[in-house]
Amino acid sequence: MKNNVLTPGLADAMVRVTELAAIAASAEVGRGDEKKADAAAVDAMRSAFNEVEFRGRVVIGEGERDEAPMLYIGEEVGTGKGPEIDIALDPLEGTTLTAKAMANALAVLAIAPRGGLLYAPDTYMDKIAIGPGYAEGLVSLDATPAENIKALAKAAGRKIADMTVCVLDRPRHEDIIESLRSAGARIALITDGDVAGVIATTNSLTGIDMYVGSGGAPEGVLAAAALKCVGGQMFGRLVFRNDDEKKRAAKTGISDFGKTYSLNELASGDTVFCATGVTNGTMLNGVLYKDARVHTHTLVMTSTDGMVRYVRSARKV
Numbered sequence: 001m002k003n004n005v006l007t008p009g010l011a012d013a014m015v016r017v018t019e020l021a022a023i024a025a026s027a028e029v030g031r032g033d034e035k036k037a038d039a040a041a042v043d044a045m046r047s048a049f050n051e052v053e054f055r056g057r058v059v060i061g062e063g064e065r066d067e068a069p070m071l072y073i074g075e076e077v078g079t080g081k082g083p084e085i086d087i088a089l090d091p092l093e094g095t096t097l098t099a100k101a102m103a104n105a106l107a108v109l110a111i112a113p114r115g116g117l118l119y120a121p122d123t124y125m126d127k128i129a130i131g132p133g134y135a136e137g138l139v140s141l142d143a144t145p146a147e148n149i150k151a152l153a154k155a156a157g158r159k160i161a162d163m164t165v166c167v168l169d170r171p172r173h174e175d176i177i178e179s180l181r182s183a184g185a186r187i188a189l190i191t192d193g194d195v196a197g198v199i200a201t202t203n204s205l206t207g208i209d210m211y212v213g214s215g216g217a218p219e220g221v222l223a224a225a226a227l228k229c230v231g232g233q234m235f236g237r238l239v240f241r242n243d244d245e246k247k248r249a250a251k252t253g254i255s256d257f258g259k260t261y262s263l264n265e266l267a268s269g270d271t272v273f274c275a276t277g278v279t280n281g282t283m284l285n286g287v288l289y290k291d292a293r294v295h296t297h298t299l300v301m302t303s304t305d306g307m308v309r310y311v312r313s314a315r316k317v
Helices: 008-026 034-049 095-099 145-156 171-183 194-202 217-230 243-251
Strands: 055-060 084-093 106-113 124-130 164-168 186-190 210-216 233-239 260-262 272-277 288-290 293-302 307-316
Touching: 008 034, 008 084, 008 106, 008 272, 008 293, 008 307, 034 084, 034 095, 034 106, 055 217, 084 194, 084 217, 106 194, 106 217, 124 194, 124 217, 145 171, 145 210, 164 171, 164 194, 171 186, 171 210, 186 194, 194 210, 194 217, 194 272, 210 217, 217 233, 217 272, 217 293, 217 307
Parallel strands: 055 084, 164 186, 164 210
Antiparallel strands: 084 106, 106 272, 124 210, 124 233, 233 260, 272 293, 288 293, 293 307
């Protein structure tokens, strides 16, 4: 890496953090209890953080301090020694997926030097994302989904009928789905886990060319941190349902409520992104117990050198 803050050792430590969170959550796969699964992941992730030599601060976490007992926004983690690091995290991205033993549940985090991640409020965000290799500004939140997929297909030199867009299966996305299908594109609907949906655009083997739709703003920052590592593009615009959400945003320092954030505004600093599979998914295998060992599969990416690495680990049970 180019700097002395996000060192390879710190990246490796983050891999261990998501691994332990995923292992803890995996005990609740298919048991129908979302809260218990999430609590297990949160507890394991926090304990793992506190063994890392850094001064970590949660900027995107489980909620405000009065809403979350651990990993709340503003909480300090780590040994209290070492570099000052901001953390965006979701100990269990896909609590419903875990409870129902469905695909693509992840333990996820991103880190950056202090001030390097947007302090996004817990609201919705309109998002659009594509992978690397395209001209800047090829897609836009101000264009229709049909216009965006047509532009992407043209740039890729492919037929629109061969393009696939990932969309969360929600009633609010009916117009998006109709626009894309009217253009002739394929749609991969997902029930939950839009971080995984955005990340899928970074790997051509997933078959996902674009992600579009509204989801959690905090998850948008996590996804942006991943895209930054591989040179993808993403735009996000906060969606406010009431004045209370605008007040919450104002507390984080946001004053332009209609602003469209680019990838480098969502994640302005160098980033490390880690995701460990809890259940089997598009890019990662889930936690597996075999031969008296627990096996994990983790994706780790770093923006300073564009590294993308898959880590398979096995621990004694």
